[in-house]
Amino acid sequence: MTQLCDLIVLGAGSGGLATAFRAAHHGAKVVLLDPAPPGGTCVHRGCVPKKALWYAAQLAQQQPLAREYGFHGAGGTLDWERFRQLRQDYVDGITTRYEERLQKAGIQRVPNAGRLVDAGTVQAVDGTRWQAPHVVIATGGRPRRLDIPGFDLGWVSDDLFTLRALPGRVAVVGGGYVAVEFAGLLRAFGCEVSLLVRGSLLDGFDAELTDALAERMQHDGIRMIRPIEVRGAHRDAQGLRLDGDDMDAGGPYDAVLWAVGRVPNTESLGLEALGIALGRQGHVSVDDYQNTACPGIYAVGDVTDRKELTPVAVAAGRRLADRLFGGEPRARLDYDNIPSVLFSEPPLASVGLDEARAREQHGDAVRCYRSQFTPMQLALAGRREPSLMKLVCMGDDERVVGIHALGPGADEMLQGFAVAMKLGLRKRDLDATVAIHPTSAEELVLMG
Numbered sequence: 001m002t003q004l005c006d007l008i009v010l011g012a013g014s015g016g017l018a019t020a021f022r023a024a025h026h027g028a029k030v031v032l033l034d035p036a037p038p039g040g041t042c043v044h045r046g047c048v049p050k051k052a053l054w055y056a057a058q059l060a061q062q063q064p065l066a067r068e069y070g071f072h073g074a075g076g077t078l079d080w081e082r083f084r085q086l087r088q089d090y091v092d093g094i095t096t097r098y099e100e101r102l103q104k105a106g107i108q109r110v111p112n113a114g115r116l117v118d119a120g121t122v123q124a125v126d127g128t129r130w131q132a133p134h135v136v137i138a139t140g141g142r143p144r145r146l147d148i149p150g151f152d153l154g155w156v157s158d159d160l161f162t163l164r165a166l167p168g169r170v171a172v173v174g175g176g177y178v179a180v181e182f183a184g185l186l187r188a189f190g191c192e193v194s195l196l197v198r199g200s201l202l203d204g205f206d207a208e209l210t211d212a213l214a215e216r217m218q219h220d221g222i223r224m225i226r227p228i229e230v231r232g233a234h235r236d237a238q239g240l241r242l243d244g245d246d247m248d249a250g251g252p253y254d255a256v257l258w259a260v261g262r263v264p265n266t267e268s269l270g271l272e273a274l275g276i277a278l279g280r281q282g283h284v285s286v287d288d289y290q291n292t293a294c295p296g297i298y299a300v301g302d303v304t305d306r307k308e309l310t311p312v313a314v315a316a317g318r319r320l321a322d323r324l325f326g327g328e329p330r331a332r333l334d335y336d337n338i339p340s341v342l343f344s345e346p347p348l349a350s351v352g353l354d355e356a357r358a359r360e361q362h363g364d365a366v367r368c369y370r371s372q373f374t375p376m377q378l379a380l381a382g383r384r385e386p387s388l389m390k391l392v393c394m395g396d397d398e399r400v401v402g403i404h405a406l407g408p409g410a411d412e413m414l415q416g417f418a419v420a421m422k423l424g425l426r427k428r429d430l431d432a433t434v435a436i437h438p439t440s441a442e443e444l445v446l447m448g
């Protein structure tokens with residue numbers, strides 16, 4: 001028998017949950033399918049457990065600084081198993097709260113994968129069917145696996161969250177968010193880390209800041225091997241070896257982390273039969289309103305080819321539910337100027353255009369301001385570990401089109417500046433703002 005409802009959501013990750021909750025809030029009868037516990041990548045294999053690792057890494061890094069400040073006996077090694085349990089308890093708490101909220105909101109949760117059998121009908125793997133005028137695809141993605149010999153000898157990011165012990169020597173392959181974050185985290189916990197990068201590091205971020213970050217990572221003991229194309233992996237008596245092109249891939253290693261991007265979960269959804277086009281990498285193509293080519297079917301989050309960030313999936317899902325059920329026919333997410341933070345050491349925060357893209361688009365109308373300084377907390381201990389901040393401005397009235405910050409605190413600093421940019425920030429607005437002293441953030445309003 002086919003059951004009827006107003007909205008079917010495939011996937012209970014960041015995007016699917018946000019869509020379902022907002023639609024239910026507007027009074028829609030919602031069915032939410034996911035074979036996994038609610039939370040998706042962010043809660044179980046992404047942002048949340050990663051940020052827990054980052055907090056622990058920050059504490060590890062504060063210990064030498066405490067000694068430099070004169071603390072005696074500061075320090076100690078991390079009880080990995082205790083920390084792993086704390087992290088898991090925290091994640092379990094989020095999952096439980098989601099389950100309670102879903103029940104309270106009257107959302108029917110189905111612990112099964114689903115696929116579309118026609119435009120408004122979804123079938124779960126056990127054969128149960130639901131029908132609705134609206135179906136949202138929010139099935140997210142998974143780590144990309146390369147078709148090269150020995151790939152299975154290594155880990156992907158999901159595997160790092162189940163580790164019972166840390167490796168000694170580890171190779172991280174990739175140059176994006178996951179590669180750089182995990183290289184930094186593993187290094188902070190004392191692993192010997194090599195980062196093998198095929199092309200540019202952190203494409204899309206401002207090159208001046210990524211160069212500074214690369215320098216800092218090497219200063220912290222991460223061995224950077226680039227440019228290198230890794231063609232496979234094998235094991236010998238000493239450990240794991242990577243097969244590179246002309247360049248020496250280092251090694252032997254105890255572990256390899258493949259961090260070579262992510263692919264969307266779109267294969268078994270029945271989309272092609274409905275005329276829904278998939279992009280080159282398998283993403284669902286959507287318009288500005290999250291509509292696919294098939295009326296009544298929408299997609300949000302990592303399954304689309306937009307920025308793969310939790311707040312993006314959440315915001316797109318909420319806007320979509322407001323449009324379908326909240327009486328806001330023009331509601332849609334503005335994908336411009338989305339801020340993001342890379343939880344490296346130190347963190348790298350960025351919103352808007354980097355200098356290269358700004359110059360591509362606006363030529364000589366671009367003017368950049370920058371400030372390089374050692375934060376007081378580090379300078380006090382005699383360290384020279386500069387932070388770098390940069391404003392990218394455009395036109396005679398110097399509209400701020402990019403803000404980039406690398407340094408301690410950059411992660412918490414950027415959100416407010418991103419609001420200002422959304423409101424049309426000009427350089428003169430920053431000049432007119434009184435600084436907060438002594439902070440690192442004040443540099444952003446004091447650039448000459």
Ligand SMILES: Cc1cc2nc3c(=O)[nH]c(=O)nc-3n(C[C@H](O)[C@H](O)[C@H](O)COP(=O)(O)OP(=O)(O)OC[C@H]3O[C@@H](n4cnc5c(N)ncnc54)[C@H](O)[C@@H]3O)c2cc1C
Nearest residue numbers: 011013014015040041042046114139140301302308309310
């Ligand atoms: C290591 C790592 C760290 C990250 N850190 C950050 C960060 O710090 N900040 C940030 O903003 N973003 C971060 N991200 C990105 C963020 O996790 C994703 O952008 C976000 O989770 C995307 O949400 P989503 O709802 O689109 O998909 P997902 O969260 O992946 O959820 C998709 C859900 O769909 C389910 N599903 C799949 N197929 C089906 C089916 N056929 N039927 C029903 N259900 C199905 C899956 O089980 C899953 O639960 C990180 C990602 C990774 C991998």
Ligand SMILES: NC(=O)c1ccc[n+]([C@@H]2O[C@H](COP(=O)([O-])OP(=O)(O)OC[C@H]3O[C@@H](n4cnc5c(N)ncnc54)[C@H](O)[C@@H]3O)[C@@H](O)[C@H]2O)c1
Nearest residue numbers: 174175176177178179198259260261262308309341342343
């Ligand atoms: N802090 C955060 O907000 C955060 C953290 C992690 C992930 N994310 C999100 O998740 C997305 C995915 O992150 P990611 O790091 O998996 O992907 P990514 O797209 O950021 O980086 C993939 C990297 O793999 C490299 N690569 C691809 N194929 C390769 C190959 N065959 N050999 C060697 N290198 C190869 C690419 O050149 C690139 O450097 C990010 O784009 C980001 O949106 C966000």
